[in-house]
Amino acid sequence: MRVSVLGSFTLSVDGVSVPLGVDARRVVAYLAVHPRPQPRPALAADLWPGVPRATALRALTEAVESIDVPGVLAEDPHDTADAPLELAAAVEVDLADAMALIRALPEIPASDEPDITPLTCDILPDWNAAWIAVERERFRQLRLHALEDRSLHLSAEDRADEAVELARIVVRSAPSRESARRALIEALLAEGDVGAAVAEYDEFQELLRSSLGPASSGLDGLLPPAPAWPVLRARSPMPRSAVQLPRLHGATRGGTRRLVAGGSIPGSFR
Numbered sequence: 001m002r003v004s005v006l007g008s009f010t011l012s013v014d015g016v017s018v019p020l021g022v023d024a025r026r027v028v029a030y031l032a033v034h035p036r037p038q039p040r041p042a043l044a045a046d047l048w049p050g051v052p053r054a055t056a057l058r059a060l061t062e063a064v065e066s067i068d069v070p071g072v073l074a075e076d077p078h079d080t081a082d083a084p085l086e087l088a089a090a091v092e093v094d095l096a097d098a099m100a101l102i103r104a105l106p107e108i109p110a111s112d113e114p115d116i117t118p119l120t121c122d123i124l125p126d127w128n129a130a131w132i133a134v135e136r137e138r139f140r141q142l143r144l145h146a147l148e149d150r151s152l153h154l155s156a157e158d159r160a161d162e163a164v165e166l167a168r169i170v171v172r173s174a175p176s177r178e179s180a181r182r183a184l185i186e187a188l189l190a191e192g193d194v195g196a197a198v199a200e201y202d203e204f205q206e207l208l209r210s211s212l213g214p215a216s217s218g219l220d221g222l223l224p225p226a227p228a229w230p231v232l233r234a235r236s237p238m239p240r241s242a243v244q245l246p247r248l249h250g251a252t253r254g255g256t257r258r259l260v261a262g263g264s265i266p267g268s269f270r
Helices: 022-033 040-047 053-065 094-107 130-156 160-173 178-191 194-212
Strands: 002-004 010-013 242-244 257-260
Touching: 002 022, 002 094, 022 040, 022 053, 022 130, 040 053, 040 130, 094 130, 130 160, 130 178, 160 178, 178 194
Parallel strands: none
Antiparallel strands: 002 010, 242 257
């Protein structure tokens, strides 16, 4: 048996999805996200917030009884109506696999290509219960940090293509996350795509300006000083693909010094 909570909920037996009622599905999902035995009063309070304790416990008991799939819940020889609830040890959970991957990823050699699919999904993104929001954000921070670290490791090991791919996953998930942009810019520079690196820098700076007003970031040090950049004199109107160079001074009256994203860069950059 396997329970999936990353992306969407599924309970499957031998690869076949098993339907559950709404409340039964909520109980199984909660136990999949919380792997330790759960006291029934606390579980009932989380699943039925604001409901009187006796009513919530009764609803929990009914939900548990409706889980008509033998072996999903752990059996307690002293099982009573007050016994804690947990999934059986034999039940696989995709979130547990993802957490194991997060712990193992720093030790996996750059030459290996682990399946990072479990780290690209949030916990039950379409569910809006308060208890899910807390665990979803906790897992989100862990998975994004793991992908950033893996990207930086790949960049350092001259595997820039893979580093860029991982960093872009994080940036798509969290566009305003500075550490994700840093990982992506470093990967692009390692790949030799200076124009794309500058475009990512400018996009992030514009995002900061639009949300916080004028602000500086810790990304400035990633880019070389102005004399290292080739300069093109802009013609009016400026194409949308043109990117304002960061920290580039001395604009002339006839135009602003800019770099066109994606243009060729003579020489190599390190």
